[in-house]
Amino acid sequence: MAADRVRRQILGVLGAWGMPSDLAETTAEAMVETDLMGIDSHGLSMLMMYEGMRRAGQLDLSARPKVELDAAATALVDGGANLGHPVAVFAMRLAVEKAKAAGIGAVGVRNSHHFGAAGHYARMASSAGVIGFITSSARTVLMVPTRGVMPLLGANPIAFAAPALRHRPFVLDISTTTVAANKVKVYDLNNKPIPGGWVVDAAGEPVTDSARAMEIIFKEPGGGVTPLGGTEVTGGHKGYGLGVMVQILSATLTGAAFGPIRNRTQRPDEPDNVGHFFLAIDPKAFRPAGGFSEELDAMIDVLRETPASDAAKPVLVAGDPEAAERARRLEAGIPVPPALEGHIRDICGRCGARYELSDD
Incomplete structure (x- = not known):
């Protein structure tokens, strides 16, 4: 997906939510640059969480x-x-x-x-x-x-x-955790297992199923993401x-x-x-x-x-991996998995923003 198209999509949603254009431009710039550098956990996919925060009344977008x-x-x-x-x-x-x-x-x-x-x-x-x-x-x-x-x-x-x-x-x-929680989200959106050692359950056992890991992180009271260096004292x-x-x-x-x-x-x-x-x-x-x-x-x-x-x-x-990925994605585009496309389409439907991620 071309970066400009992703930027238009983010701006469209933020504008439909009522964020002033200059603040939306600043936000979209940060989110698109993050996606370009391969940090998919903190770019376009964050609209899912931001929508939930907005609907709960936590945000003052103005x-x-x-x-x-x-x-x-x-x-x-x-x-x-x-x-x-x-x-x-x-x-x-x-x-x-x-x-x-x-x-x-x-x-x-x-x-x-x-x-x-x-x-x-x-x-x-x-x-x-x-x-x-x-x-x-x-x-x-x-x-x-x-x-x-x-x-x-x-x-x-x-x-x-x-x-x-x-x-x-x-x-x-x-991150001061082994991995950011939103990176687990990216694995879940792509239907991929996460590496062992990222997430443990309430018994301290490692979890590799990304969907199960999302439940542990965001819905259950026990278990979570391990600290940088693992759960043992050595590190x-x-x-x-x-x-x-x-x-x-x-x-x-x-x-x-x-x-x-x-x-x-x-x-x-x-x-x-x-x-x-x-x-x-x-x-x-x-x-x-x-x-x-x-x-x-x-x-x-x-x-x-x-x-x-x-x-x-x-x-x-x-900084090398991010710079190399940015150059690659400026040429090849930002990958947007089908599951994320579906979520963004639904967000657009709820807020009235134009869906920009396809030519339909």
Whole structure:
């Protein structure tokens, strides 16, 4: 599916839902870029979840970001219970602006919702010539702690980007869970089994059936997605600890919600109060004479020149797979499985948007 067609579809649905055109453009741009980079879990397919949130009354799609606290190098922004993409773009730009003026800029966000792939906002920072670091709390409580069987945290993503000169920026975009829950959704939409170790049931046993995994994640009280590194203490506790760190930065620091506490009293129509944290660092604040990007280029050269275990598969640097997939999908199009096409057609039917994914 051509990227422009996917963009038109997203814009059509968001417009039918009442989102102002400029906010819809910002949201659609983030979602399409995510799909182009092969992160199908956070692009077009998210309209399914967003429709449910809208129907429950959780979203205010007309809300605009509002600065609540503002200082030379820091700010706190309220997302107004809109989707997270517009406030995330606003906050990242504000953090970059502060970094250019003060050397460093840190912006917290509260009262937001799902904002897509964190790497999208990290790339905004590197495109502006600064280092970007982003964290976010999450809507769905799904991470099973080390040695536990009841989920306590969300996927709680982290993204980091640094600008180079000759090379693409170094971009790391990870979940603190073994996999994001929405990636399990993609496997389910494609009727494919998930790898063992991604999801465990209430007894701590691995689950590979993607449909069953979706039930565990989104409908059942026990079981969930494993932390980055697995469920054992050797590695898994680090992923779990990383998830807690992200929760502290994104939510405890900003006044956003912690899922297990929020879920005790939250009504179905109440916003999720997701929190985000955006940090921008201007290398010139630490190296006035320059040289940061040049040295990063040299570092990337060394990484790429490392002998590969398979000559047909060169050593990768963070951001390479997404860049390669983006180039491929710009040429070949974004894959949209039949099950997802059906869901989007149904959404269009319910909201009155034109169905753009076929020529019918």
